Structure formats: structure tokens, C-alpha cells
Amino acid sequence: MCGLQYSTTEQAPFCSIPHPLSWPPVMQTPNEFIRAEPWAPDAVMFHTGQDTGLANAIASFMFSGSVSTNFASSKFAQMTVEQDTFRGEVLTELGFAFGASSESSPSHQVDPAFVPRNDPDSNLFVLNQNCSVVPDTSGIDAVVSGAVSDFPLLSSFGGGADEFINSCVNTLFVLSDxxxxxxxxxxxxxxxxxxxxxEFNERVNRRRLLQDTDAVAEYSNAWDFKASDNVSGLEVDIWYKDTDTIAGNDGLPDIQRVNLPMNLASNSWVKAALDGSYSSQLLALVEFPLQETKLRLDLASFLSVLLFTWVIQLFLPLMLVQLVYEKANRLRIIMKMHGLGDAAYWIVNYAYYLLLYIVYIGIFVAVGSAVDLAIFRLNDYGVQLLFYFLFGNVQIAFSFLLSSFFQTTLTAMVFSFLWVFGTGLLGNVLLVRLIERDVFYVKLIQLIPAFGAYRGWYELGQHSFRAAFRNSDGLSWSSFTDDNNDMDFVMILFVAEWPLFMIAAWYIEQIYSTGTGVHRHPLYFLDRLRKQKSKGFKNKHDDPRGLELQETALISDAKPTVVEMGVDEEEEDVAAERRRVESIPFVGDDENAIIIRGLRKVFPSAEGNPPKVAVKDLYMAVRRGEVVGLLGPNGAGKTTAINMLVGFMEPTSGSALIDGLDITESMDLIYDRMGVCPQHNLLWDTLTGAEHLLFYGRLKGLSGPALKKAVANALNSVHLFSGDGDRLVQTYSGGMKRRLSVAISLIGDPKVVYLDEPSTGLDPASRRNLWDAVKQAKKNKAIILTTHSMQEAGVLCDRLGIFVNGSLMVIGKPQQLTSRYGDYLIFTITTVPDDNEAMKGLVFQHLAANAQLTYEVGGTLIYEVPTASTKPSDVFTFVENAKSQIKVLDWAVTNATLEEVFMKVAAKAGATSDVLN
Structure with a gap:
């Protein structure tokens, strides 16, 4: 049963108390053995003031000179056991003033000063300036025993005067300063x-030895009445011992024994001012009524802090791995090359992640509330949702920032999971201790988002635990002003970190390339002046030979001796191409979609090696509707040249106009007009072929029926029909993926297209179909194509350029190159092995003395016969005559092929056989 008459002291605070007890006010007073010398055993109370006479007068009225003994006529005697109200004010009405040495309680429902204890430090005193006038209270038990003896907490009233009132204490009011x-x-x-x-120390030490205590000499209260007088009123400062400050109270408020000292000051001043005719006496203290409560220890509020910190951070690995995956697999750069700007990419991804996070948190909060977890139910949902929302945005921004520092998805995944679980454990083991100690640098630690999230959950857990214990509300907006509550700081911190992380992520991505395109100078935002000075061309062309001399000096200063291989002078067709480019206006023209002027790329020296000139002063123009093929051995520089044109590398000098736009200034605009088929297929395995084309078609500005028609046409053009287009790319063969990559580069009618070995891995039939698609699509487009297939170059390319050692060696139509550089016939003849030597003699004597034997195996001989001295008809005549002398098994004569021309040009330029393979 609940009630003071039935419950223990531990149970009573949870009982319903509709009519709280009233208790006489009590003054904190030291026990006899620790009272200050030389006044002990009396309790000394100091007082002072500007008007010492008034101060003495006020002090003289502090305690009554006599105490009434008329117990029987008081209301106190009329209380019955059925009444649950202890009329404590009757004691002060009778003139009693109480002092107590025990510490106070955080509740006045049961004042501990009136609860009997076997503790000498818990005595209750009657305070008076003259204890001789205090009446004998030995009969008090007879008066009240029938009224309150059934109350366990108040049974001291039925046990005799010695238990009810321990003693009377003489109080001395000493005037001081x-x-x-x-x-x-x-x-x-x-x-x-x-x-x-x-002497003072000796007395204190002696008392310590006698009482076996470390307590020092203590005083009761003191008053400074300052400038008080009868006209201006009462002005007073009060000294008292704050036990809560000394020992601490686990964060719970303590009831200070200040009510009676305050009343003594005000009541005595009224008496002194009005000659003792009036009084303003404080009779009793009473708590507010209480409803019945239950003890609720919601341990889940503590245990869930770490778990839920992990839960809301599990979005970090998902976002980070996805961002790094698109960079590591070059999906980000291929999207950029097809027109997806950085701002659009960031906004779309940010909005997507934020939407997923909101749904995730919504389910999380709904489930937590449905299972009645106090950490959700008792804390204000507005505070919770704002905390989740701010942290979600900070976490997304943090993911963008981290993604710039990882090259592979595996390292990003390992780091992100270690980060989530590691920071959670550190928060649970270390941060919570720093929070409890309230150290100043805990705020610096919370700058790390994971620790800020832990602090937020810590506040939610603490407030929900206390709310469950007290049957009250948890964390709310008004709680932000509570001591040591850092939820407001955490939210402000998130608001500040959110844009800072995004700005830092954007900046690092611009200056530190990890698969997002050209990286910029760290001061690129102050770079306009530098660009004006370092452009490859403006209204007049810089002399590239000046830069060449500078680089040559760098090379000569390096430790290894390096000789650049190449021809001494430009071939006439290359020089003609240079002159044609130089004659084009600086702003470009309508005929040429690609205009390259002096494009140069030099890689800096590393580990003692000299600088590497990858592309050397490239001049070339590609007309609209023209396909230009770039051929060259491995390491010749053709891929580097294309990388500069598509924005993946920044040129050292020179520049290019793509559809009238400069690659050094307007690359973001050029992406909208460009299509790229990279050397390796950059596709999403989880999308279908049609979905790829829909996505890239939208990037090119297509929508509605036009987009659907373009997708269907693109699939059909590369022989990926409707059934293939609806399949996931992960089910495609290598050839199907290659055809899809070509279709992506052509969709949306781009102005320029770069095809890097588009037919690699295709069977002959698919290769032919692909060639037809490129031929059909080249109208109004400028296409640059790289290939190792001479057949493909001959079929698709209107002009061919051969790169060797970073320089363009020759350029022209395939037939022109073959006729110009293939000035010989290929004569092949097969005889029995014994006749080889005889056949060699016949060739040099009767066909061509300057023929060159290039191949000999068994009875097969292959010669290069110069066309300047030998015609194909001469070969026919020679073979007919040779048959009469030697047995000829087989023979053939052909013009030089494009592949042979390529080999000749490359070898002439100084390329070695290993780079030609």
C-alpha cells in the first residue's frame, strides 16, 4: 500500500501525495564538536552592516526570548491518524526555531531533519539566544503519540523528547566586518x-583527535545588512555553507537551508523598524502535491546510444563506395565527357542520397517508436528529426569529401566500416567519460561528425532515461539551456560543417584528380591572369621552338643522355596541314569542327629521368563529315593527344578549338557537343542497354518521343535489337558491350566524336556492321578514330595521320599515303628449296637490280621491287621467262599495303621494333 504510514523511505517518493506535509523551516547548524572556537559549544552567527546599531538591533530580534508551552490548545494536538497532513507550522507558531546538521534532501515531502537516525551528524536542534527559557518538552510524547505514532517516518514524535528535539543550542550573534x-x-x-x-590550530587538531574526524571549526550563517535602514528598506547579503557545491549531488538539485536565514533577516528587520509590533514569520515549507509515479529504469536508453550511432552512420559506406566506384571505373569521367557537369552530378547524387536517407531514418524512427523505445517516445520528435536531418546532410557532405582520397572501392569500403564502428566504440569508451567530466576540449572532439553524432545520441539517451525515471518529458527545445547539454552546440556545428565539407570536397576534387578529369592548379580560382599569359595561341602564334629549346635544356641537364628520335624536317603533307591550320581564323570556321594548334604535352621528370615529351606541337584540323584516323606504335602519343582533346589531361602548351570552343577555357561546354567511345567499356552492370542510351540521350538534351526514337535507332544501328536492349549489361558479351559503347558515343547527334579502337573484340560480321554505323553517322560530325586494324583505317578513315615519338609524321588520304610512301611492289615467289639461289640471281639480273629481299623461308622469297624502275607487267614477263629455267610453284605481285606503309614510316622516324609490336 502506498502512503507514508505504510511505505519505506525508498518507496515513499513514488506515492501519490495530494496533501503534502508541512515542515518547519530549518537552518544548517554545525554539531557541537565542530563548532568554532572560542565560542563553542555555543553556535556563533556573525552580522555586520554600515549602521552597526541597526545591525545589532536586527540581530537581537533573530530568535524569540521565550517559547510557548501551551501544546494542548494548539492545532497540533487535534491531528488524528486518519489525517495524512503533518501541521508542522504549529511548531514555529509555538516559537520553536530549528537547526539541523544533516545535509538536506532534494524533496520537502519528507524533511530528513525530522526523521530519526542513529547518526550524530543528523541531530535536530532548537535554536535560541537563551536556552534557559526553552520549556521542558518531556511531555510532548503524551500529547502527540496518539496522533502520529503510526507514521514510521514520524515515529520519533512518539518516542520521547530526546529523540524529537536533541537539545537546545545557544546562538551568539557576533558583530564583525x-x-x-x-x-x-x-x-x-x-x-x-x-x-x-x-592556538586556533591546536584546538582544532585536538578536537579532531578526540572526535576522530577531519572536520574543521565551522560557523553557522552570517548577515551583512549593508546600507539597510528604516526608510530605504532592507539590503542584505547572507553567508551559508553550500554542501551541494562541496560534495556534489550527482547532478540533482539540493535544497539549501537558506529559507530560515532569509526569513530571520527580513522578520527581524521588520521588528526592528516597527518596534517589535509587527512580524513576517515563515511558518512552514510545503512541497507541491504529487501524483503517484513508478520507478522506470529504461536501461535501453543507455545501451542504444552506441547501437543507434552505428545505425545512422551505416549510410556512409554505401555513399562512399558508390562515389569511389564511379570514379575508379571511370564512369564519372565518361558521364562528364557526354555532357554531365560537375554541378549537376553533385546535385543529383546529393538529392538521391538525401532522399534515401530520409526514407531510411523515417523507417528507423517509426520502428523505434512502434516498439515503444523511450529514446524515441519520450524525446521531442521535432528535436530528433532536426538532429537526424542535419547529421544526414553532414554525412553526405563528408562522403563527398572522403571520396577524393580513395582510388579503389575496396579500400573505401574497408575504411568506411572501420570508421563507423571504430568511432562508435571510441565514443562509448572515451568520449562519454570526457562528457561526464565536462572538459573544455570535448567540443573540439565533436568537430568530427561521428563524435558529434555520438554526443547527440548521448543527450537523447540521458534525457530519455531521466524522463522515464521521473515520469516526465525528455529532451525538448527548452532543454537546450540545461547545464552540460550540448545538443544545441552539436546542431550548430552540423549547420556549419555541412557547407564547409561540401566546399572542401569540391575544391579538392578540382585540384586532385581521381578519375574526374583535368585537375587544376591549387589557386585556379585566381588563375585568369595566368591563363592569359600561358595560352597556346591568341591573336598570334607563340613560337613552339622556344618551348622546345627550354625542354631540350632540361633534358640535357638530366643525368641520363636522351636523344629524341624523329625526322629532321617535316614531311610536305604535315607542313601543308600546319599551314592550313594557321590560315584558319582564331575563332574557328564552319568547315572545321576540330582545330588543333601547337598542342603539346610534357610530363615532368621523375626519379632521375628527363622530362617526357608525349605530344610535340600537333597541328591538325578535322572537317565536319570527315573521319581522321590516328595510327602509331605503342607510346607514340596518340592516346595522350586524345586525352587532352576530351579534357582528361591539361595541355602543357597550345590548345584546340572544338566546334568553336577552346579546350583550355570552355571544356564544360564542349562536353555537351562531344561523344566518346573509350578504349575500355565503361558501363553499369545493373542497367540495361536501353537505359544507358536513355541516360546519355538525356545528357545530350533529348526527351520525349525524340529520345525514344533515338534510343531505338542507336540500338538498331549497332545490331542490338529490342530484346538485347532490355537485357542487363552484365549479361552482354564483350562484343555487345563494345557495340553499345559505340552507340552511346553517337547518340544525341554530337558535333565531334572520338572512337578509341571501336571494333576491338568484334567478330568480322559485327565489325562490318559497326563500320556501316560509323559511316552512316559521320554526316555533319568530325570523328577522330584510333585503331590497330589497317583494314578498319582503310574502310572508315577519310584521312590518316601516323604518330611516332609524339610527332605527326605523315597525314593524308589512305590511297595517297600508299602511293606516296609505298613506292614499291611486293613480289612473292615460291620454288623448290634447291632453286632458291638460282631464283635470287634471276631476280637481280632480269627483274630489278635494286630489289630488296625482305623474307626468305624454305622455298618462299618476298621482294620489294621499286615501282620507279619496274612495272607490274615486267613482273609477269619475268615469271613466264623464269618458268622455263626453274620450277615455280606459286607467285604473286601486289602493291604495298597500308600496314607496310605504316611500318616504313615508323621505322624511318626511328621507332624500334618492340614499340611497333
């Missing part, structure tokens, strides 16, 4: 280390 009062009160604290007199 503020400085002395401060010194005496300060010295009464432990470890004060005051320079008191030897």
Missing part, C-alpha cells in the same frame, strides 16, 4: 590552508 567573516568562513572548509593562530 565583511573581511573577517569571509576569512572565517573560508577557513572553515577542508584543505583551506588558512594562516590561523597556533
Amino acid at each position: 565583511v573581511e573577517r567573516i569571509n576569512r572565517h568562513f573560508f577557513c572553515s572548509f577542508d584543505e583551506a590552508k588558512c594562516n590561523a593562530s597556533v
